[in-house]
Amino acid sequence: MAIRIIESQEKVREIIGYVREYGILVGGGEMDYVPRFPYRPGLGMNISGKGFAELAKDLDDGLFKILVMGKFKNGKSTFINAMLGRLMMAARATATTAVIAMVEYGEHDDVVQVYRTDSVKPDLISLEHFTEEYALTEEDEQAIEDGGNCNRFADISYVVMQSHGELFKDGVRLIDSPGLEEANARTRTTNEFVPKANAIIFMLTAQALFSAAERKYIAENFAGKNLRNVFFVVNRIDNINADELERTVKPAVRKGLAEVFTDKDGGFDEELYRSRVFFTNAYGALCARTGEPYKLKIGSKEISVDVAIQDTGIPEFEDALSAFLNSDERIRATFQSTLTGMANVYWEAEVQVRADAAARSLPLEQLEQNLAAAEEVLKDLRSQAENMSRLISRTGDILSKKVYNSLLSYVQTEIPREFAIEVENSDTKFGVSNMLKMAASAVTVNLPWKDKEETAKEQEKLLAPITDKINDYIRMKLEVWQSRIGTEIEPELRDLEQELGDELIRFGIGLNQAVEIFSWGNVKVNGAYTASPLQTIFALSHGDISLAIEGAASGGVSWSDYLKRTLVQGIINWGIGMLFGSAILLPALVVEAIGFIFSSHRVPKQLLNQMGPLAFACLRERVQEEENTLYESINRQFSDQSSDLFEKANGLINEAEERQKKIMEEKRNAGDVNDKENERQKAVLEALSDRFSQVYKILYGYVPESGELEKYAKRR
Numbered sequence: 001m002a003i004r005i006i007e008s009q010e011k012v013r014e015i016i017g018y019v020r021e022y023g024i025l026v027g028g029g030e031m032d033y034v035p036r037f038p039y040r041p042g043l044g045m046n047i048s049g050k051g052f053a054e055l056a057k058d059l060d061d062g063l064f065k066i067l068v069m070g071k072f073k074n075g076k077s078t079f080i081n082a083m084l085g086r087l088m089m090a091a092r093a094t095a096t097t098a099v100i101a102m103v104e105y106g107e108h109d110d111v112v113q114v115y116r117t118d119s120v121k122p123d124l125i126s127l128e129h130f131t132e133e134y135a136l137t138e139e140d141e142q143a144i145e146d147g148g149n150c151n152r153f154a155d156i157s158y159v160v161m162q163s164h165g166e167l168f169k170d171g172v173r174l175i176d177s178p179g180l181e182e183a184n185a186r187t188r189t190t191n192e193f194v195p196k197a198n199a200i201i202f203m204l205t206a207q208a209l210f211s212a213a214e215r216k217y218i219a220e221n222f223a224g225k226n227l228r229n230v231f232f233v234v235n236r237i238d239n240i241n242a243d244e245l246e247r248t249v250k251p252a253v254r255k256g257l258a259e260v261f262t263d264k265d266g267g268f269d270e271e272l273y274r275s276r277v278f279f280t281n282a283y284g285a286l287c288a289r290t291g292e293p294y295k296l297k298i299g300s301k302e303i304s305v306d307v308a309i310q311d312t313g314i315p316e317f318e319d320a321l322s323a324f325l326n327s328d329e330r331i332r333a334t335f336q337s338t339l340t341g342m343a344n345v346y347w348e349a350e351v352q353v354r355a356d357a358a359a360r361s362l363p364l365e366q367l368e369q370n371l372a373a374a375e376e377v378l379k380d381l382r383s384q385a386e387n388m389s390r391l392i393s394r395t396g397d398i399l400s401k402k403v404y405n406s407l408l409s410y411v412q413t414e415i416p417r418e419f420a421i422e423v424e425n426s427d428t429k430f431g432v433s434n435m436l437k438m439a440a441s442a443v444t445v446n447l448p449w450k451d452k453e454e455t456a457k458e459q460e461k462l463l464a465p466i467t468d469k470i471n472d473y474i475r476m477k478l479e480v481w482q483s484r485i486g487t488e489i490e491p492e493l494r495d496l497e498q499e500l501g502d503e504l505i506r507f508g509i510g511l512n513q514a515v516e517i518f519s520w521g522n523v524k525v526n527g528a529y530t531a532s533p534l535q536t537i538f539a540l541s542h543g544d545i546s547l548a549i550e551g552a553a554s555g556g557v558s559w560s561d562y563l564k565r566t567l568v569q570g571i572i573n574w575g576i577g578m579l580f581g582s583a584i585l586l587p588a589l590v591v592e593a594i595g596f597i598f599s600s601h602r603v604p605k606q607l608l609n610q611m612g613p614l615a616f617a618c619l620r621e622r623v624q625e626e627e628n629t630l631y632e633s634i635n636r637q638f639s640d641q642s643s644d645l646f647e648k649a650n651g652l653i654n655e656a657e658e659r660q661k662k663i664m665e666e667k668r669n670a671g672d673v674n675d676k677e678n679e680r681q682k683a684v685l686e687a688l689s690d691r692f693s694q695v696y697k698i699l700y701g702y703v704p705e706s707g708e709l710e711k712y713a714k715r716r
Contacts, residue, residue, distance in 0.1 A: 023052030070203030082285035106162025223259035238281040280313035343712035355519035360674040374518040385649035396638025
């Protein structure tokens with residue numbers, strides 16, 4: 001099987017080449033890297049140049065990300081295996097992988113890289129070990145179905161697998177996510193992977209369409225957004241008869257996805273629906289491609305039957321996916337913000353080139369006076385950069401305290417408050433045999449020949465029905481808190497966005513003033529160029545413009561949303577590691593529970609009511625013990641943003657100083673150096689304009705008209 005995207009791939013690589021050249025032209029570099037350019041490249045805008053270089057690398061590394069998501073037991077892993085043409089994801093025997101797994105091109109298809117939250121370097125394990133260990137067990141499945149979590153792999157960020165199949169030679173990366181019922185995995189998938197996906201494959205099953213989790217996710221993320229990169233695959237059509245498929249399943253799917261395929265006029269987009277919704281037999285396709293027998297269950301018997309790949313619906317899906325990946329529509333969605341970034345930097349470069357030429361025309365004595373005045377402005381800008389950095393750090397400090405107080409209050413009040421109702425509705429069973437075993441353990445625990453550690457493990461195992469119920473309740477309540485903490489911290493983040501945005505504008509104006517004082521001896525800020533170059537630089541470092549994170553799936557988000565998303569994810573990762581890294585119910589509680597058994601007639605509910613408060617007290621103490629850890633976790637995220645902004649602001653100031661000093665040196669030299677440098681810089685500007693036009697032509701099919709570059713630069 002191969003999805004051919006050669007034409008699209010060539011266009012993308014051509015664009016990436018122009019982006020890389022753009023970075024060299026504005027920053028600097030060897031002429032060999034910029035073909036057809038007879039002048040030495042570089043305008044001294046090294047930070048912008050580095051931003052384009054990093055953007056080109058990111059684009060080159062992450063071509064065609066395809067995220068597969070949906071409810072567990074819908075056949076996601078089997079579907080991916082069918083596309084791969086071999087068994088790589090755990091499937092059939094177990095429900096699905098319990099971690100986020102990526103498949104990319106590579107020759108080491110028997111090795112899996114495991115990336116952990118606390119380490120940069122991955123662990124290497126065999127594919128066999130991965131398929132055995134990193135899959136949901138029956139206990140995991142039951143916990144999820146009961147509304148709980150699978151936290152066995154809470155310290156795993158994701159895993160990377162390699163395949164040398166034809167699909168991946170063209171730059172496709174498949175991402176398999178855990179099931180939608182797993183709340184933490186759903187949050188991580190949404191926050192980390194959906195915004196960066198070029199295409200999303202949402203799996204449904206013909207046997208049980210539209211669970212509550214599926215309906216909620218589709219309504220919140222896809223409905224009414226006119227997204228063209230989301231594919232819906234209704235799997236397991238082999239488990240229903242043809243009449244039921246046509247008469248019941250297909251109409252139900254059409255109705256359930258009606259709001260997703262609403263066109264701009266409010267009608268149903270029939271054409272888009274037909275090109276984005278597919279009905280498949282992934283297991284049959286896998287068998288057809290691997291040569292394994294396709295086993296069909298008839299009553300209690302299992303028989304092998306022949307299945308043709310063309311009858312599974314998989315080839316039709318692959319053709320539609322290929323058409324999308326080859327489409328100019330997808331390429332435009334990916335590179336729209338890149339084009340805007342090129343335009344913004346071009347106009348900043350033009351202002352700089354014009355100012356440099358004006359400075360070279362001044363007498364040396366006048367230029368020296370201007371330099372002294374410009375240095376005073378740049379000195380003030382350094383103080384402003386420190387203020388912006390402190391603003392971000394201060395917000396981090398405020399939010400860390402707010403988050404901690406919110407969590408502690410929640411643990412102290414809301415978690416215990418509704419537990420009695422949960423217990424009353426509980427059907428937890430303890431069993432007479434467990435009671436007798438616990439009684440025997442209590443009697444023999446102090447005998448000299450008894451291994452205390454082994455006895456404690458036995459007691460914990462006996463009390464598992466009780467402790468699991470309490471743990472599941474606590475997890476469920478913490479997920480509620482995690483889902484709402486983003487809303488609680490939003491006012492502070494919006495204030496930060498507003499105040500920092502104003503500071504960025506002021507910084508840009510100040511930088512322009514320093515340039516104009518040096519070049520003309522006075523300040524005459526042109527309103528068209530007052531937006532901060534720092535904003536463009538900072539945005540480029542995140543792969544998008546206007547402080548947004550690029551995402552073909554969900555669109556760009558504001559920087560405050562980006563910070564909130566990063567912060568909430570950090571809290572979730574911290575919370576899982578801190579609260580569930582060890583058992584909430586300490587072994588000492590097991591001993592206390594022994595006494596409850598002998599005095600209780602309603603053993604399970606009595607144990608829950610008596611052990612629950614003990615567990616909540618342990619949880620509260622745990623949160624209080626980890627107060628500093630939480631502060632450090634949140635402050636570290638804001639500190640990184642603060643340092644990044646300060647570094648880039650200072651970099652821009654240093655660039656201005658270096659340019660001015662360089663012009664002073666040129667002025668002191670005899671000859672026609674100034675004229676040659678003016679000519680060189682104009683040639684660089686023409687080359688920048690040419691690269692913008694080439695990218696524009698690839699995206700839209702024609703050369704932009706005069707003024708299009710300026711039009712893009714004003715889209716801030």
